[in-house]
Amino acid sequence: MGNKSVQKKKYIVERAKEVFCKNGYRKVTMKDIVEACDISRGGLYLYFSDTRSLFEAVLQEEHVDKDILAAVCEDGLTPGETLLAYLEAQKKTILQQDSLVAATFEYLFEQKNATKTTREETLAGLEKLIADGVAEEWMVCENPAVAAKNIVYVMDGLRIAAQTGDITETEINQEIEYVLGTLGLAVE
């Protein structure tokens, strides 16, 4: 596949992402993609044979620029500040309209054995953050690993709530504050 094709593939993935954001995963048809891309029916099949492989390509692309925890890690920040930055960044993705969240959950429901590498990395990062925070006496926590998971579960819960119903930014702020509070931190 030449250079040109790579670009077209990228273009298709971009358009497809928009479609998945809008319509979820299962509902999307190859025809939807074809129309969104404004290419020919057969043309799409040169690149992707079904919506699943297309969605996986979209996820792949996403993954590249989505290790939020890594993104917010900076020198000079205390563990607590880093954690806050992470949660604030999460808030942004949670509030995002037309995100891939719904589609991704649909996809994961269907492909129960899909790899979830990002999650593992995030968990490990959070655990280290909390452990460091405790060691440096910024935080209080008996079991950093469980606390890290707790944070991830709360974020998932918020994400779902944001997608399925209404959740206000205020409510998210309250939850973030609450979570920090359970670790002995306070947002001033």
Added chain:
Amino acid sequence: MGNKSVQKKKYIVERAKEVFCKNGYRKVTMKDIVEACDISRGGLYLYFSDTRSLFEAVLQEEHVDKDILAAVCEDGLTPGETLLAYLEAQKKTILQQDSLVAATFEYLFEQKNATKTTREETLAGLEKLIADGVAEEWMVCENPAVAAKNIVYVMDGLRIAAQTGDITETEINQEIEYVLGTLGLAVE
């Protein structure tokens, strides 16, 4: 609608629930239901016009026997004991295979404005429980409303994790213990 018809409707909803548990929401066709019920194509349409109304009927039925919090409330239990009982009951539903969870999320993603009455009731119940616990000095919590939501979000997060990936009962136990810990309670 006669008595007989009511029974048939109930029968259809039961069969439909099985189908939705197995295949989610969006993927299910009227044909699937027809086959699961072993009735005629036209027959189904006498009762339900599409999978959406069918699924809503399933949810309705579920709701009746699913107010978990109400179910675990008994006289003589301390707020902490009631909360533990609630979380244990949640654990059971979380671990349940072939539950309606996936289908319900798919449905909620599609019908963003759907009513979520159960949730409101549950939240109110949990809030009262925590407030009582604090008042009676069993628990420690500055903001029972936010804590109640936190519990619900964690449960949602666990539910998702159970559906999409692997989560062990041990991990759920750890999270329950953690949540109780943040309220100043301990599982002995």
Added chain:
Amino acid sequence: MGNKSVQKKKYIVERAKEVFCKNGYRKVTMKDIVEACDISRGGLYLYFSDTRSLFEAVLQEEHVDKDILAAVCEDGLTPGETLLAYLEAQKKTILQQDSLVAATFEYLFEQKNATKTTREETLAGLEKLIADGVAEEWMVCENPAVAAKNIVYVMDGLRIAAQTGDITETEINQEIEYVLGTLGLAVE
């Protein structure tokens, strides 16, 4: 499948036979059949799921009224007269335009393991006929089984020739005469 359906199925098989006669086997699409029957796309699929099963139904139907050898057997005919009658009957089918021959060969090429029961029966009948003819001293033949096969092979060869190229009735007559001659019989 009710009575009505049986009739419709029969109707489809009839129309399908015409299509197969005209276009062979492999070239025929479900769409061709749909159009020939003037029914809906989905309607055809209620009865046949692909052209193969359709063609097999056509063959089945054919088979019922196609045991030529049995058909020409009558009391009072000598073996030689019966054989002649059989060969004359064969000639008619060989000369038939738009027959199923081409389609059948295409089908057999594809389904190498298809059952060919008619052939077995015909062979056994011919063998018995020749054996009887020899016993009654009408015919001369050392190996009736091989002679029977020879007749069938010649008929096949003629059938092919009739389908693929031009063969005149005269030529067929000559071959029939020749075959009878090899058995010590003469057409007067």
Added chain:
Amino acid sequence: MGNKSVQKKKYIVERAKEVFCKNGYRKVTMKDIVEACDISRGGLYLYFSDTRSLFEAVLQEEHVDKDILAAVCEDGLTPGETLLAYLEAQKKTILQQDSLVAATFEYLFEQKNATKTTREETLAGLEKLIADGVAEEWMVCENPAVAAKNIVYVMDGLRIAAQTGDITETEINQEIEYVLGTLGLAVE
């Protein structure tokens, strides 16, 4: 067309022959050929515009090295020996797996007016052979032309049988012996 092109054309025909042997005639697509040749889609069209012209080129090539009767004619052989040699050579082609037979019949069914020069030549040759045999009193036959055709028809019948069903070498031997017997010859 340069020298190089001629070679490429020949290469394509060779690969195409393999495809036709394996899949017959009608089922074969230009895409199949492209893939078998491992050339570009457009490249194939520089040489052949459709599968028909391709198959005709394959037949042409075949024809060159396939005049079996001419091949077995040698000085010093009696007509009977030549005939036997011819039939033995035929047996080999009949038993050959993956031959062009099926494809050729499919092609002939479709192109009813196709030229069949080889056949004419073969018939003439066989007729002369038998006439010579009779003249030299090796054989007995009243009508060599009809007998020649008979042989060709039997061979066709055997060829078909070999392609569509099961025929053993023994059966072919028996038929050859039988055919020779009808001409007053015996295989010792």
Added chain:
DNA sequence: CATGAATGAGAGTTCATTCAT
């Protein structure tokens, strides 16, 4: 009420054929 045959819209998929490079 209940049935299930029938319809037709629409999604999936494949390939012959073209054409810019």
Added chain:
DNA sequence: GATGAATGAACTCTCATTCAT
């Protein structure tokens, strides 16, 4: 000459929905 991306026509198959019985 050669390539292979792109197109679009054609075919397969499934289902929601209707309707005569």
